[in-house]
Amino acid sequence: MRTPLFLMFALAACSAQMGATSGTGSGSGDPACATGTIVNPANGDCVQCLPGANDTCPTGQYCRADNVCSAGCDVANDCGMSASCCNHTCVDSSTLANCGSCGNTCAAGDFCDGTSCKAPTYPNFCANTTVYVVHDGIAADQTAADLMASTITANCPATVTVTTANQTDATLVDQTTGQPLAGAGVTYVMGGGPFANKPIKWLEQTQLATKIYFDAPDGIHYNWMKRGETAPVAQMVAASCSTHADQFITELVTDPMSGTLNLVGYGACNGARGTTAAAYYYANVILPNTASYPDSWYVFSWADTNNNTTPDAGDTFTVLAHGV
Numbered sequence: 001m002r003t004p005l006f007l008m009f010a011l012a013a014c015s016a017q018m019g020a021t022s023g024t025g026s027g028s029g030d031p032a033c034a035t036g037t038i039v040n041p042a043n044g045d046c047v048q049c050l051p052g053a054n055d056t057c058p059t060g061q062y063c064r065a066d067n068v069c070s071a072g073c074d075v076a077n078d079c080g081m082s083a084s085c086c087n088h089t090c091v092d093s094s095t096l097a098n099c100g101s102c103g104n105t106c107a108a109g110d111f112c113d114g115t116s117c118k119a120p121t122y123p124n125f126c127a128n129t130t131v132y133v134v135h136d137g138i139a140a141d142q143t144a145a146d147l148m149a150s151t152i153t154a155n156c157p158a159t160v161t162v163t164t165a166n167q168t169d170a171t172l173v174d175q176t177t178g179q180p181l182a183g184a185g186v187t188y189v190m191g192g193g194p195f196a197n198k199p200i201k202w203l204e205q206t207q208l209a210t211k212i213y214f215d216a217p218d219g220i221h222y223n224w225m226k227r228g229e230t231a232p233v234a235q236m237v238a239a240s241c242s243t244h245a246d247q248f249i250t251e252l253v254t255d256p257m258s259g260t261l262n263l264v265g266y267g268a269c270n271g272a273r274g275t276t277a278a279a280y281y282y283a284n285v286i287l288p289n290t291a292s293y294p295d296s297w298y299v300f301s302w303a304d305t306n307n308n309t310t311p312d313a314g315d316t317f318t319v320l321a322h323g324v
C-alpha cells in the first residue's frame with residue numbers, strides 16, 4: 001500500500017523539526033508538531049498528548065491515559081489518587097457527596113473515612129487514619145485534649161497517626177469562622193467548650209451540628225439540651241458545682257461542610273474538673289470498650305468518690321443521657 005504524498009511530506013516535516021527541538025516541545029507553542037500535539041520526550045514522536053499534561057489538549061478536554069484528548073476524563077486512573085472519573089469529570093471521591101465512588105453520598109451526620117460512609121459513633125472512631133489533637137490555648141483544655149488522645153495508638157490500628165496541632169493553624173481551622181478544614185479521613189480531638197475552642201463553637205453554635213449543646217439560661221441551672229427539644233436531657237444546679245462534682249459530655253460530630261469528624265469533651269462547671277473527667281473517661285473507659293458505647297453522644301455525672309479532686313478510677317461516673 002503506497003503512502004499518500006501529502007502524509008509523506010507531513011511526516012518528513014515533523015521529523016526534521018524534531019531534531020531541532022531535541023524532543024522538548026509542548027503544545028501548540030512548539031513548532032515541532034502541529035497544533036494540539038506535543039513531543040513525547042521518550043522517543044521524540046509527535047503525539048496528541050501525554051497522560052496528565054492537560055495543557056496540551058484543547059480547552060475543555062482531558063488527556064486520557066491512551067494519549068488521546070477527550071472531553072474530560074475517561075476512566076478513574078485518569079484522575080490520580082482519591083479521585084474518580086464521574087461523567088467525564090475528575091472529582092474528589094473522599095467527600096461527603098462522593099465517598100469512595102461517584103454519587104455515593106453520605107447520610108446527614110455521617111462521615112467519610114476516605115472510602116466509605118460511617119456513622120459518627122464510638123465503634124467507628126478508629127475508621128479515620130489521621131487524628132489531630134487541636135489545642136485552643138487554654139492550658140486545662142489542652143491537657144484534656146492530650147489525655148483524650150493518649151490511648152488512641154493503643155486502641156486503634158497502627159495505620160492511625162496522631163499529631164498535635166493548634167487552632168491557630170489556618171490549614172486546619174478557618175481563622176474567621178472556626179470551621180474544621182481537614183475533611184475526609186481526619187478526626188479532630190478537642191477538650192473544652194465553645195468559649196475558647198473555635199471548632200467547637202463552629203460545630204455547636206454556628207452550624208448547630210452537635211446533637212447536644214450546653215445552655216445556662218438563668219445562671220442557676222446548667223442544662224444539656226438536645227436539638228429540637230425544649231426540656232434538657234440532663235441538668236445540674238450551678239450551686240452543686242465543686243472540685244468534687246461536675247457533669248460532662250463526650251460527643252462525636254461531623255462537620256457538615258468539610259466532612260471532618262470531631263471528638264468533643266467538656267464539663268459544665270468552671271474549674272475544668274468536668275473537662276478533665278470527660279478526657280479521663282473517654283481515654284480509659286470509652287475508647288478501650290467502644291462496643292459498649294454504640295451512640296454518638298453521652299452525658300455523664302462525675303463524683304469524686306475517693307475525695308482527691310482528680311477524676312480517676314476511684315471515682316463514680318454515671319450515664320445521665322445518651323443517643324445517636
